[in-house]
Amino acid sequence: MLRHVLQRLLTTIPVMLGVLLIGFLLMQVVPNDPAIVRAGPTATAELVQEIRRELGLDQPLYVQFGIYLWRLLQGDLGVSIINNVAVTQELAGTIGPTLELMFASLFWSIPIGIAMGTIAAYWRGSLLDRAVTAFSVAGGSVPVFFLGLMLIWYVGFQWQLLPFTGRGGPLWTLEGWQSIALPALTLGGTFIAPVARMTRTAVLEVLGAEHVRTARAKGLSEHAVVLHHALRNALIPVVTLIGLQIGFLLGGAVVTETVFSWPGVGRLAVGAILSSDFPMAQGTIIVLSLGFIIVNLVVDVLYAALDPRMRGG
Amino acid sequence: MAAPTAAPAAAAPPRRPGLMKRLLREPVAALAFLVVALLVGAALLAPWLAPTDPFDNNLGAAMAVPGTPGLPLGADSQGRDMITRLLFGLRITLMMGLAAVLLGGLGGAVVGFAAAFYSRVDGLLMRLMDVLLSFPAILFGLAIAAILGPGIPAVVLALSVATVPLMARIVRGAALVVMRQDYIEAARATGMSDARLILRHLAPNCLSPVFVFATLRFGQVILLGSALSFLGLGAQPPVAELGAMASEGRNFLFFAPHIAVIPCGLIFVVVLAFNLLGDALRDALDPRLRV
Numbered sequence: 110m111l112r113h114v115l116q117r118l119l120t121t122i123p124v125m126l127g128v129l130l131i132g133f134l135l136m137q138v139v140p141n142d143p144a145i146v147r148a149g150p151t152a153t154a155e156l157v158q159e160i161r162r163e164l165g166l167d168q169p170l171y172v173q174f175g176i177y178l179w180r181l182l183q184g185d186l187g188v189s190i191i192n193n194v195a196v197t198q199e200l201a202g203t204i205g206p207t208l209e210l211m212f213a214s215l216f217w218s219i220p221i222g223i224a225m226g227t228i229a230a231y232w233r234g235s236l237l238d239r240a241v242t243a244f245s246v247a248g249g250s251v252p253v254f255f256l257g258l259m260l261i262w263y264v265g266f267q268w269q270l271l272p273f274t275g276r277g278g279p280l281w282t283l284e285g286w287q288s289i290a291l292p293a294l295t296l297g298g299t300f301i302a303p304v305a306r307m308t309r310t311a312v313l314e315v316l317g318a319e320h321v322r323t324a325r326a327k328g329l330s331e332h333a334v335v336l337h338h339a340l341r342n343a344l345i346p347v348v349t350l351i352g353l354q355i356g357f358l359l360g361g362a363v364v365t366e367t368v369f370s371w372p373g374v375g376r377l378a379v380g381a382i383l384s385s386d387f388p389m390a391q392g393t394i395i396v397l398s399l400g401f402i403i404v405n406l407v408v409d410v411l412y413a414a415l416d417p418r419m420r421g422g
Numbered sequence: 423m424a425a426p427t428a429a430p431a432a433a434a435p436p437r438r439p440g441l442m443k444r445l446l447r448e449p450v451a452a453l454a455f456l457v458v459a460l461l462v463g464a465a466l467l468a469p470w471l472a473p474t475d476p477f478d479n480n481l482g483a484a485m486a487v488p489g490t491p492g493l494p495l496g497a498d499s500q501g502r503d504m505i506t507r508l509l510f511g512l513r514i515t516l517m518m519g520l521a522a523v524l525l526g527g528l529g530g531a532v533v534g535f536a537a538a539f540y541s542r543v544d545g546l547l548m549r550l551m552d553v554l555l556s557f558p559a560i561l562f563g564l565a566i567a568a569i570l571g572p573g574i575p576a577v578v579l580a581l582s583v584a585t586v587p588l589m590a591r592i593v594r595g596a597a598l599v600v601m602r603q604d605y606i607e608a609a610r611a612t613g614m615s616d617a618r619l620i621l622r623h624l625a626p627n628c629l630s631p632v633f634v635f636a637t638l639r640f641g642q643v644i645l646l647g648s649a650l651s652f653l654g655l656g657a658q659p660p661v662a663e664l665g666a667m668a669s670e671g672r673n674f675l676f677f678a679p680h681i682a683v684i685p686c687g688l689i690f691v692v693v694l695a696f697n698l699l700g701d702a703l704r705d706a707l708d709p710r711l712r713v
Contacts, residue, residue, distance in 0.1 A: 363564070
């Protein structure tokens with residue numbers, strides 16, 4: 110088990126370095142000279158040269174990449190062009206809200222998706238199954254922002270039930286709950302369909318397996334057969350697939366954050382790109398990418414923990 | 423992602439008659455086909471069908487509600503006819519999707535065939551594809567828009583990059599099956615060059631899973647592309663593009679919800695129709711893939 114984790118960690122390192130390299134090169138191709146930006150519009154050519162030396166911009170690219178990695182390790186991602194705030198400082202405040210939103214979305218959508226998928230698989234071919242299937246095809250075709258705008262229009266504006274802009278506070282306060290409700294409903298809403306579809310397939314497969322037949326032959330109640338023998342085994346692939354879909358969820362989070370002005374990494378990234386704030390854009394993209402790699406790594410390790418057959422290899 | 427990496431039509435006799443017939447037997451599939459045909463037709467004929475110019479604004483009609491005389495679907499915030507904007511928006515959106523699926527599909531096909539054909543590079547290529555696959559398309563969109571600046575080219579490129587690894591997997595899977603066939607061995611024995619062998623014998627027999635995937639991917643690409651445009655990273659105003667229209671409409675949601683809701687609804691219809699058509703094509707071309 111430990112070996113497997115170490116192995117996965119080792120294979121992750123080149124990918125992380127690759128992401129950092131791309132992030133670094135991103136800054137090389139954008140039409141923006143950090144030295145000029147830092148020096149300000151009234152600076153003399155000498156001052157710009159001075160700053161360029163100071164920042165190491167006169168060094169060859171590979172040395173610059175080294176310097177960049179070294180700065181990154183110290184938590185220095187540069188300074189925003191727009192408001193002169195350190196990128197890491199701005200980022201630090203947005204990671205929490207993004208994680209909060211993703212967690213809240215998964216919290217309600219996974220159980221519903223699994224329940225829907227199980228019901229559909231158990232009564233395969235019934236009207237209920239068809240309804241679930243139709244729902245998951247339709248649900249997979251709805252733009253996230255459509256769902257968000259509809260919730261804002263009805264729940265937020267027409268019925269005045271919940272707030273729909275910004276974050277009200279931490280999750281343990283009432284304001285926090287109220288403000289996260291609509292964004293989490295939106296983001297989670299797009300996640301039900303894939304979870305239901307994956308669960309249906311997995312449960313169908315397990316229901317046909319020998320051990321389920323044995324369980325039935327033993328005279329166990331249907332309830333016990335489905336919950337303990339079928340669903341439990343079906344959950345292993347479902348958990349992995351859900352893990353792999355987290356990427357999809359983070360993409361949706363970027364859109365959801367923008368729709369609801371949720372102060373997360375995604376909204377910060379979009380804002381930075383639209384205002385040509387290159388250091389901020391670079392920082393947010395790096396954080397999002399590394400976030401992803403880490404999520405994938407965790408899912409993989411969890412999978413190995415759940416299913417010993419997956420270790421090694 | 424449960425991508426169909428199943429056997430291509432190689433095992434079945436080529437050009438079985440009646441694909442259309444089989445496809446249209448299912449009412450849902452027939453409806454999806456009809457809707458796709460109508461959407462594509464409307465997009466192609468937009469300049470002739472549209473009652474006005476997409477940039478013609480008439481501030482007097484700003485935010486006119488659907489049903490206003492002369493404006494059946496109302497007007498947007500600058501008084502531009504919604505029907506015209508939707509037709510042109512559909513055109514741009516579909517073209518964006520087509521470009522991304524073609525570019526990404528072509529790139530993926532090259533990688534997939536190379537991986538299947540040259541076992542020396544197989545491991546490396548597919549490992550690279552796995553890495554690409556682990557990042558979501560929206561992230562590519564953010565990164566590429568940061569480099570190129572927001573715009574349609576950035577979106578098309580991002581969606582193409584996100585399509586490459588998926589197509590590579592499909593093509594590799596299909597090609598590996600075909601390569602086990604005797605006629606490939608025979609063609610190779612005649613001394614045919616690799617490129618010719620791939621183009622003449624391998625590729626044509628891998629077409630059906632590719633076709634199914636491309637149709638399903640088209641829906642996903644439209645969904646992702648419109649999301650990027652909605653974020654402001656894609657089509658820029660005043661260009662009519664469905665995601666960008668929804669984004670513009672968002673600012674007027676409380677005064678004139680139709681400006682945002684109608685383009686959103688149209689995106690939904692487009693994506694749903696392509697998804698249903700893709701599913702139906704999969705069932706018709708290769709019933710073994712049915713889940």
